[in-house]
Amino acid sequence: MRDEPHAHRAAPPAPVEARVAAIESVLVEKGLLDRAQVDAIVEHFEHNLGPMNGAKVVARAWVDPGYKGRLLADGTAAIAELGFGGAEGDHMVVVENTPTVHNLVVCTLCSCYPWPTLGLPPKWYKAPAYRSRAVREPRALLEEMGTLLPPDTEVRVWDSSAETRYLVLPERPAGTEHLSEAELSAVVTRDSMIGVERL
Amino acid sequence: MDGVHDVGGLDGFGAVERVPVEPVFGEEWERQALAVTMATHAVVQEGAAVFRHGIERMEPAHYLSSSYYEHWLTSAATILVEAGVTSQAELERRAGGPFPLSRSGRGTTPHVAGPRLEPRFAPGDRVRVREWHPRGHTRAPRYVQGKRGIVTRLDSPANLPDVEAHGGGQVPLPTCSVRFSARELWGDGGAEGEAIYVDLWEFYLEEDR
Numbered sequence: 001m002r003d004e005p006h007a008h009r010a011a012p013p014a015p016v017e018a019r020v021a022a023i024e025s026v027l028v029e030k031g032l033l034d035r036a037q038v039d040a041i042v043e044h045f046e047h048n049l050g051p052m053n054g055a056k057v058v059a060r061a062w063v064d065p066g067y068k069g070r071l072l073a074d075g076t077a078a079i080a081e082l083g084f085g086g087a088e089g090d091h092m093v094v095v096e097n098t099p100t101v102h103n104l105v106v107c108t109l110c111s112c113y114p115w116p117t118l119g120l121p122p123k124w125y126k127a128p129a130y131r132s133r134a135v136r137e138p139r140a141l142l143e144e145m146g147t148l149l150p151p152d153t154e155v156r157v158w159d160s161s162a163e164t165r166y167l168v169l170p171e172r173p174a175g176t177e178h179l180s181e182a183e184l185s186a187v188v189t190r191d192s193m194i195g196v197e198r199l
Numbered sequence: 200m201d202g203v204h205d206v207g208g209l210d211g212f213g214a215v216e217r218v219p220v221e222p223v224f225g226e227e228w229e230r231q232a233l234a235v236t237m238a239t240h241a242v243v244q245e246g247a248a249v250f251r252h253g254i255e256r257m258e259p260a261h262y263l264s265s266s267y268y269e270h271w272l273t274s275a276a277t278i279l280v281e282a283g284v285t286s287q288a289e290l291e292r293r294a295g296g297p298f299p300l301s302r303s304g305r306g307t308t309p310h311v312a313g314p315r316l317e318p319r320f321a322p323g324d325r326v327r328v329r330e331w332h333p334r335g336h337t338r339a340p341r342y343v344q345g346k347r348g349i350v351t352r353l354d355s356p357a358n359l360p361d362v363e364a365h366g367g368g369q370v371p372l373p374t375c376s377v378r379f380s381a382r383e384l385w386g387d388g389g390a391e392g393e394a395i396y397v398d399l400w401e402f403y404l405e406e407d408r
Contacts, residue, residue, distance in 0.1 A: 014296030016265075017228040020272050022293035023235045026285045032242045038234040045233070046223045091355060093376075108207030108340050110251055111267060122221050126267040129212035135342065135395050136208040136385060145215060155393045159207065161338045162374045162398035163357045191217075 050119035051190035053084045054167055057094075057117060058193065059185035062172045072096060075167065079117060088165055089116035095158060096169045097198070102149050104142065104157045104195035105166045106134035114165035118190060125194065135159060145196050168195040200306065201332055203259035207342040208385070232268040232275075239275040243282045246369075248360035252336035253277045256301035277301040306335020308367035311402060316356045318373040319401050324350045326377060327407040328399065336364035339403040343395075346384055347407050348377040351396065359402055373401045 013019065027033035057079055061068040071078035075092035079085060092114060095103040107113065108131045113121040124130050133141045138155045142148075149155065158166045170192040176184060191197035206212070224230040240250065253274030254262070262270065277300045279285050290298040320326060330345035338360050356371040363369060376396050381389030 011297050013299050014291070014294035016269050016272070017226075018294040018296065019276070019290070019298050020228045020231045020235060022290045022298065023239075023272060023276050023279065023285075024231055025293055026279070026289065027235065027238050027242070030284070032284070033234070033238040035234075038237060041237060042224075042230050042234055050223075093352070108342070109204060109338060110254070120223055122217070123225075123266070124215050124217045127212075127216070128206045128209070128263065130215045132206040132209040132212050133215070136210075136388075137390070138393055139390060141215065145217065152392070157393070157395045158376075159340065159395060159397045161340060162354065162400065164354050164374075164376070164398050 045115075045120055049115055051117075051188075051193060052185070053082075053119075054114070054117035054190070054193045055185040055188035056082055057084070057167065058169060058188045059181045061094075061169055062176075062184055063181045068169075071169070079167075084116040086116050088112070089114050091164045092117070092167060093158075093164050094167045094169050095156065097171050097195075099150075099171070100152065101154050101156060102142075102195065102198070103166075103168045104134060104138050104155060105160065105168060106131060106157060107160045108132070108135055109161055112160040112165060114167055117167050118193060122190070142196060147196060147198050149198075168193050170197075170199050173199045200255060200334055200336065201341050202255040203257075203262045204255045205341045207340045229266075229268040232272040236271045236275045239278055242284060243278050245278065246358065246363055248336055248358070248364035249278065249366075250274050251360070252306070252364040253301050255336065256304070258299065258302060261299055273299065273301060306333070306365055308335070308362050308365040309333060309402075311359060311362055311370050311372070314356075314371050315401075316371065316373065318353050318375065320350045320353075320373075320375060320404065322350050322352060325407040326350055326404040328377070328403055329405055333361065335361060337361045337403075339399060340397065342384060343377075343379060343397050343399070346379055348379040348383065348397075350375050351378045352376040354398065357400070359400055361400075361402070374398060375401065375404075377404070 061071050071094050075094040079092050111121050111126040135157050138157050192199050254270045280287055327347045328343045354374040356373045358369040359372050376398050379395045381393035
């Protein structure tokens, strides 16, 4: 009798590429998926949405105190002033970092993220390591990711488990007084607007 | 449901693996997975709650060993099969091998008094998250159930996912942000100077007297 130690195990799944192609072919054949329309939407994600939008919001807040006030009072409306809004950005709250408060954004249940201002989330934001630890040991996690906070700085973690999406307003770095608004936006990083980095 | 997706506070996942520069889509199939997901939403006309619950019903080992876009395509395929648009056999024939779907059993719709737009709580109110561990979909993470916090911000009413995910229609209820101290959530393991704000439907909350 031949030894077949793995015969009782289920066969491995078809490659993920083959599985996604299978669904796509079903939808296309049934006329339920219009490739051109979908390509346009996917390109919108790739080219129009991303942290460059959030960076413009932050730079404006740094140079215009009136705008900053409106941004903290009604994030959705103030972000719309710069032309950004839409799905996963309909209910925006902007949380401000100060010398005594540091903010960090997470979605422990899935990967909710402010698409209009930050685009689609990076892989690590969606991974269990970040999602599990951000609410349990945020200060230690930040230190591990290269951001050491003063001991008396309060850490506020925002778990976006309902409809609100969060954007962190980082502190304006020292030595940037001479920079224009456009130059300032180039200083702002995606990670600083999630809160895992200080500028 | 106390599912494998509800990872807040779990230990053992190790370091966060961050890469400096990451393309929006690492591979072509990820772009296709987004497209298929959007098309599925359009076909089935179901909201985010149904889609998220489709991911949460994945076999736990599959969930943990697959990337986010594989979660998406698994939920999309499950929803299409459950809606009768296609069948698992047809998908497997086209894929040339097994096509794991999420588990059946979509949970039950909880009893809710009905839509309400007026908030019951105000900022500053002390609340306790109900502890009920529903078998179906919820957006009340396990790590805050039974915990005490303070309402800090009122948000717009939104459709209760616990009902919508199970085909119970749209029941808008107020939502709010609740502040919890790390000590409240993690006991002696929680650090001073750390607070966790969680956005919750009022359906999940009760007065903390």
